Amino acid sequence: MSSQTPSKRSKYANDEERKAAARERQRLYAARKRAEAKEAKLRESQSSIxxxxxxxxxxxxxxxxxxxAPDAPSPVKKRAPQKPVTGSTAxxxxxxxxxxxxxxxxxxxxxxxxxxVVVINTNNAVNIAPxxxxxxxxxxxxxxxxxxxxxxxxIAHSFSEPLNVDSFIPPSLRPTDTLLIPPQPSPISQLHSLPITPYAIFHIPGNPGLISYYRNYLTDLSYLLSDIPGCEFTIFGASLGGFNTSRDPNTQPSFVSLQEQISRQVEIINHLLTTHPALKIIITGHSLGAYLLLSLLHDLSLHNPPFRSRVIGGIGLFPALTHLAKSSSGRTVTPFINIPGVLPFLVILARVLVVLIPAFVLNFLMKVLMPAHEQSARDVTLSFLKSPLGVKQALYLGRDELLHIKDDEWASSVWGEETGNNNTELIFYFGEKDHWVSDGERERLIERRGRGGVRWTDKDGSGVVQGRWKPKMMVCEEGVRHSFCVSTNFSELMAEKTARWVEEIVEKDRSGL
Incomplete structure (x- = not known):
């Protein structure tokens, strides 16, 4: 194993130190405002005007x-219960x-x-607005x-025009279920009148590709990113093609293939960077979303290098990058996917069960069959089962993944080159025991593509020296499951990790490294 030296993480050694610093900033800010209020009241009492x-x-x-309605709890304190609002529009x-x-x-x-509040617009967008x-x-x-x-x-916003759903989703891809979280202003930036740099974070889901599964994770991430001075982060995510939960007459009758999913992501990023020429973005992807992230970078490297240089970071969470069929779940499922009639039968069976079984019985069955899913995740799953093409899309896209995700198919220009000018800072976080990732294939990929050819570690500020242009590849040691987004606790933990990685990516971008 290669020698290790302190990395360039400059501000916080660990999450506890970060939280302590945030609490101290809030305490100082509150104390200052109390002093200003008292002084103002004193002046007011002395004035006769x-x-x-x-x-x-x-x-x-x-x-x-x-x-x-959002139900993601705060990483710091519990959310007060919200009274549901009835009616379609108010x-x-x-x-x-x-x-x-x-x-x-x-x-x-x-x-x-x-x-x-959660705003549902005509484009099926979930907009989290303060x-x-x-x-x-x-x-x-x-x-x-x-x-x-x-x-x-x-509050001075740096966007000449705030990013909205239309900024991300081109007309050709509508309607699409989306989630948009506007930037939260940083108290430190306001207090010191710091110049603000805008960034966008684009999240790509896994399969099943419903963006609603990630509401807790992305909401927590937005809250944590507001601690980074001088930056604003607009967070956006869109469901994968074919997973639209609305019953729209324009919904495609056939499933969206793996190659078509890649094309959709390319179209979204090209649309965003074309309409906002000064914007830089960070892409996060979960499971299949990490594969789509690398495929997107591959396409930009070949056809649009200037846009590739504006994708300053990519974060893959529990990435399914190579040989899905060799994973434990892949070995179980693969023998059945090519049997004639199996997938159509499963689609019809799911449709019949959803129609015949009452909703409360379905909820009970999901509690029994999916004990790791919290109620919000079960609600999303139920909407997915009731959607026109959701089950069919998930099954056929899963077959595409098992058949086509095999060898490492990306060139060095995607992973990073020592002399490359358009390298994207890449970070991949693997599961220790991931049922969709083969342990052997994971270790071979780390050895070939990872920084220094070993697992990256950032404990105690230490990291790998060799190949700094290569991705950081880490393996989870905290027992987080592949499907972290269905658990509030795991969502909070992954949001904290992602916020730290985003800060590292932004610091590197601002320093011009």
Whole structure:
């Protein structure tokens, strides 16, 4: 094994240190605001002139679907229960009186903690947008009351036009189920008026490719990334082709193949980078999504190198990159996929069962058959089973994966070259006992493509020296399952890891390395 020296992780040695630093920043920020409020009240009491009180009108447009309400808990504290909103569409205008002095700054809080609505638009997009919360005292939170007084802090966004669903999804790929999380402003950046650099994080799901499975993970990730000063991160994800849960007349009657899934990802990235010429992006992919990530980079390397240089990072979580048929699940499933009539029979059987079995019975069966899935994940699975083509798409795409994902098929220009100018910082996080990844194939891939030819370690700030242009390849030592997104605890843990990797990628990009 190669020698190891301290890496360039500059700010935090571990997650505990990061959390402690974040808590200290919040404490100092709250203390400063209390002091400013007291000083303002003292000046106000000494003045005989009454300040005029202008009116601030805030309009909040909400369209909420009860079955997709977010339920991801905060990594720091538990979320207060939210009362479901009935009805397909609701809109209201809130008008409040806002005093000029003292000017209270809205506390930075996690989006899904009494400060978040889920907006379903006509493109089936799940948009997580922040709603203002009033804090009478910075340390004591209260529920939003339309009769309360609050002021809106001046937050300068760096986007000339904020990224939205149309920024990511070209018209040719609509309708598509999507999830969009706008950037959360960093208190440190606001406090010190730091210049803001915008980034986009694009997440590619695995199979079954429903983006709703990742709502908890991506929401937690957005919250954690707000601790990075001078940056804004818009997070976006789209369901894979054929996994649209809505009943739309334009839905394709046939399944979307593996090669067509690659083409869809290329089209999305080309559309995003064309419409936003200054934007840089980081792509994350889970399982099959990591394979699509490398295939996307391969296509950009061949046909659009300038766009490839703007993909500054790629993160593969439990990546299924080579020889799926050699994994334990692959060896079990492969003998059946080529038997004539098996896949059509399974599609019809699933359709009949969903139609005949009552919903409460299906929920009970899923609790028994999928004990690792939490209720939110079971709800997504139920919507997937009821979708027009979901089961068929998952089965036929799975067959494509087993038949076509074999040898390492990407050139060195994709993995990284010592003299390459368009290298993308790649990080892959494998499972220790992954039923969709062969242990032997994983170790061979690490030896051939990994940095230094060994597993990457970043404990105690140590890392591999040789081949810094190559990907970091790590193996989980914490027992996280391949399907981490169906568990709140595993989603939080993977969000923390991803936030740290994103920070490393951004630091490297800003330093020009």
């Amino acid at each position: 009454d300040a005029d009180v202008p009116l601030v009108s805030v309009s909040v447009a909400v369209a909420i679907a009860p079955d997709v 809109a209201e205008t809130v008008t409040t009186n806002a005093p000029v002095t003292p000017r209270k700054r809205v506390s930075r809080r996690k989006n899904d903690e009494n400060g978040e 709603v203002l919360n009033h804090l009478a005292d910075p340390l004591e939170s209260k529920e939003l009351n339309i009769k309360q007084e609050f002021s809106i802090p001046s």
